[in-house]
Amino acid sequence: MSAESEMFLIRVPASTANLGPGFDSIGLALGLYLEIHGSSSDHWEVVPLSEEMSVFPRDDRNYIVQIAKETAASYGKELSPCRLFVSSEIPLARGLGSSASAIVAGIELANIVGELHLSNEEKNRHASLFEGHPDNAGASVYGGLVVGLHTEERTDVVSFPIEGVKVIAVIPNFELLTEDSRNVLPNSLSYKDAISGSAAANVMLAGVLSKDWKLVGEMMQSDRFHQPYRAELVPHLALIEEVVLNEGGFGAALSGAGPTVLCLASQEKSEGLLTGLKNRFPEFLVKELEIDNDGSYTAILSEQEKKELKFLKS
Numbered sequence: 001m002s003a004e005s006e007m008f009l010i011r012v013p014a015s016t017a018n019l020g021p022g023f024d025s026i027g028l029a030l031g032l033y034l035e036i037h038g039s040s041s042d043h044w045e046v047v048p049l050s051e052e053m054s055v056f057p058r059d060d061r062n063y064i065v066q067i068a069k070e071t072a073a074s075y076g077k078e079l080s081p082c083r084l085f086v087s088s089e090i091p092l093a094r095g096l097g098s099s100a101s102a103i104v105a106g107i108e109l110a111n112i113v114g115e116l117h118l119s120n121e122e123k124n125r126h127a128s129l130f131e132g133h134p135d136n137a138g139a140s141v142y143g144g145l146v147v148g149l150h151t152e153e154r155t156d157v158v159s160f161p162i163e164g165v166k167v168i169a170v171i172p173n174f175e176l177l178t179e180d181s182r183n184v185l186p187n188s189l190s191y192k193d194a195i196s197g198s199a200a201a202n203v204m205l206a207g208v209l210s211k212d213w214k215l216v217g218e219m220m221q222s223d224r225f226h227q228p229y230r231a232e233l234v235p236h237l238a239l240i241e242e243v244v245l246n247e248g249g250f251g252a253a254l255s256g257a258g259p260t261v262l263c264l265a266s267q268e269k270s271e272g273l274l275t276g277l278k279n280r281f282p283e284f285l286v287k288e289l290e291i292d293n294d295g296s297y298t299a300i301l302s303e304q305e306k307k308e309l310k311f312l313k314s
């Protein structure tokens with residue numbers, strides 16, 4: 001990034017991880033966004049533009065800046081300070097990939113300010129190393145549905161655009177930190193459960209590729225890797241599965257580490273399912289979400305686009 005007065009926009013989608021048996025491997029990007037409007041400054045400053053962002057540090061201790069600095073440093077670069085206006089529609093600690101979106105935003109920040117020219121593969125490798133798994137990170141980078149394997153040595157991800165299915169999220173009014181939700185998982189699994197869970201993930205993916213959403217929904221509810229162990233942390237999951245079944249939806253699964261539950265339905269059944277879930281869980285936020293097939297996005301704004309930014313006028 002060259003000119004002093006230039007302003008850039010970074011936009012990163014939310015994500016839902018696992019879809020049941022795709023634990024730590026499958027993710028889907030969703031139409032809720034973390035946005036950063038940034039420009040050069042004489043010091044690091046993070047200006048929250050949304051309530052959720054006001055809880056985080058407003059200087060270079062902010063996680064996004066930390067990720068950016070660490071990413072740039074891995075290429076031997078030091079980033080010039082920026083003023084960052086940050087807004088996010090992604091609820092925190094709800095299993096919709098808020099931390100992954102912050103990580104990907106930090107990598108995009110390093111990329112544009114440090115002029116790193118990173119490929120999506122390189123962005124996803126860094127993001128997966130920070131996250132520890134490629135599901136949320138890969139979905140936020142690539143968009144669509146991603147299937148990945150992340151090890152110390154390499155990160156492999158394949159992404160597919162997804163059309164023709166409706167997504168409804170049931171977002172509880174309480175937080176569940178990924179760390180707490182991972183702490184209840186077993187250190188090992190029986191051979192039988194591992195084979196069954198792996199096969200369920202394979203059939204689910206085959207269902208996605210053949211657009212057999214009824215099969216996808218059935219496999220979403222055939223997880224062996226994490227949902228059985230997390231059940232007591234998210235007692236609403238079994239109840240939501242019942243409503244989905246009764247309303248003719250395809251299926252439901254814990255969104256990432258929870259507590260959000262992700263439901264899939266056809267166009268025809270989505271309205272009825274939305275109403276049924278809202279009536280059954282009046283204390284939760286129940287909303288239809290778009291699927292994001294584009295992934296993270298960075299652009300330099302034109303002077304006209306800058307002029308239209310209301311927060312710069314206030």
Ligand SMILES: Nc1ncnc2c1ncn2[C@@H]1O[C@H](COP(=O)(O)OP(=O)(O)OP(=O)(O)O)[C@@H](O)[C@H]1O
Nearest residue numbers: 056063064092093094095096097098099102177178
């Ligand atoms: N938009 C953000 N800006 C700055 N830091 C963030 C942001 N989102 C997440 N973080 C950092 O990541 C940490 C974990 O994020 P969060 O509270 O969302 O929990 P989580 O378990 O990762 O939730 P999720 O299921 O949404 O990933 C936060 O404590 C904060 O340090």
Ligand SMILES: N[C@@H](CCO)C(=O)O
Nearest residue numbers: 017023024178256257
């Ligand atoms: N696959 C991770 C996703 C965390 O967002 C988990 O379920 O813990």
